[in-house]
Amino acid sequence: MQHIYHLLLLLLMLACALLSLLQLCPTSWASSHPFPIDGRVLELDESNFDSAISSFDYILVDFYAPWCGHCKRLAPQLDAAAPLLAKLDKPIVIAKVDADKFRRFASRFEIDGFPTLKIFIHGVPIEYVGPRKADLLVQFLKKFVAPDVSILESDVAVNSFVENAGTDFPIYIGFGMNESIISEIAIKYKKKAWFSIAKEFSDDMMIAYDFDKVPALISFHPKYNERSIFYGPFEDNFLEDFVKQNLLPLSIPINYDTLKLLNDDDRKFVLTIVEDETDEKSLKLIKLLRAAASANRDLVFGYFGVKQWEDFADTFEVNKKTKLPKMIVWDRNEEYVLVVGSESLDEEDQGSQISRFLEGYREGRTVQKTISGPSFIGFLNSLIGIRTVYIIVFLVGVFMLIQHITKQDDDDNDNDNHQRGKHRVEDDASGSVAQSESRQAYQPGDKED
Structure with a gap:
């Protein structure tokens, strides 16, 4: 009788263990989870959030407030992106949480402004700082589910990879390289670029990408029509330095989105302020800035127009009396420097003037300035969450x-x-x-x- 009792107890323990496994692994053991992948945006709250996060490998969560105007404009973009992301080989689900109603719950994820987007990869949250238009959002998120390094076996595969990668991120293709050489760097910079290795390719590819020997790593920005070639050495930090220096275009247009791309770059920032970045004179100047950037890879070059971003221009004491174009070197904090004798550019021979500006900066012929207060505070307020501002005011x-x-x-x-x-x-x-x-x-x- 005692043996039967122990046998029943053992069977009960095994049953409990099996039930626990079924609950811990709903996607592989259980028949289904309660969240369908039908292309619709899921509405989550504190009662079902953890279950949803554990049910999907990739889920983008919009923490919103019903009264927020930006949230209202974002909602239809997420609705349009959701069915496209659901069709991927590794689907990405979009969900939303009313973070104003469930404030205490949202505080777990340090939500201090609306809307805040976070992508949960295997349950780990990562701040989403990419574009928010439906088509660009889909293109950005596809990188999260793509291989760290795509292996391309033909010219057709190379062309298909480039086409699917889109135009919003730099693309790196290693011709005649071993995957192991670039795999660690690809993992490190996966959110910022596409990486691939072409194992089989024809001479046509060498002509198309303008390289004459292998191994070679090609970097290009489809949006800016810029390309760089790296023949090595592939050891130490040389390879990573090449990748880092080519993550940004040679001269980057400055706006709210592109400023965020500079967060992880510790190089000084050469900033050129023009009247209108779209007029013919500015476009000619931008070409000269690209040439200067190509020869000065230890600096980041950028530009913006007063017409496009007047408030930002105010922070550098640019007004109607300022002679433009104006060049400065900014540390992306509260300090910037002017180069004595090169405070502004004339219309003639601007290439030589840019060279003199850089020479003066490197030789220390500079005047240090502090960013003006009111406009810069307003600019900071636009980058941080409104709830943070409320908390500061309250304190x-x-x-x-x-x-x-x-x-x-x-x-x-x-x-x-x-x-x-x-x-x-x-x-x-x-x-x-x-x-x-x-x-x-x-x-x-x-x-x-």
Whole structure:
């Protein structure tokens, strides 16, 4: 009987263990999970969020607020992107959470502004900083589910890879290279570029990509029509330096999105401010900036037009009286420098003027400036979450209130001390009068009967 009891107990333990495995592995053991992949945006809350995150390898979550105008404009873009992402070989699901209604829950993920997008990869959240238009968003997210390094076995495969990669990220193709040489770098920079190895290719590919020997690593930006070739050496830091220096175009147009791309780049930033970045004069100048950037890879070159971003121009003391184009070197914080004698560019021979500017900067003929306050604070506010601004204002208000209460208490204490001092003076005066009267009524020579 005791043996039967132990056998039943063992069977019960095995059953419990099996049920636990079914719950821990819903996609592989259980028949299905409660979240369909039908191309619709999932509505999540604190009751089903963890279950959804564990059910999908890739899920993009929009933390929004119903009253937020930016959230309302983003919603149809996510609705349009969701069915396209659901059709991928490794589908990406889009979900949303009302972070205003479930504030305490959203605080787990440090949500301080709306909308905030995070992509959860195998349950690990990563801040999404890519484009938010439906087609660009799909192109960006496809990188997360693509191989770290794509292996291309023919010219057709090379052309197909380039076409599918799109135009928004730099593309690296290694011809005649071993995959192991670039695999670690590809993993490190996967969110910023496409990486591939062409194992089989014809002479036509060598002509098309303009290289004459192998191994060779080709880098190009389809959007900016820029290309670089690296023949080695492929050891130490040379390869990674090449990859890092080519993640950005030679001269990058500055806006809210491209500024974020500079966060991980520790190079100084040569910034050229023009009147209108789209006019013919500016386009000619941009070509000269690209040539300068190609010869000065230790610096990042960028430009923007006052017409396109007037508020940002104000931070560098650019106004209607400023002679443009103006060149500065910015540390992307609160300091920038002007080069003495090269504060602005004339229309003639701008290539030589750019060279003199760079020469003056490297020789230290500079004047340090601080970014102007009000406009820069407004710019910072546009980059950080509005809830963070509210918290700062609230804390300042609390601090001022405490100061006011403390001051009022001090004033009250001063008044009390003044009144007590006044009473003591009056009491002392009364006592002195009474003592004086007593002395007049009784003299030492008098005697009582």
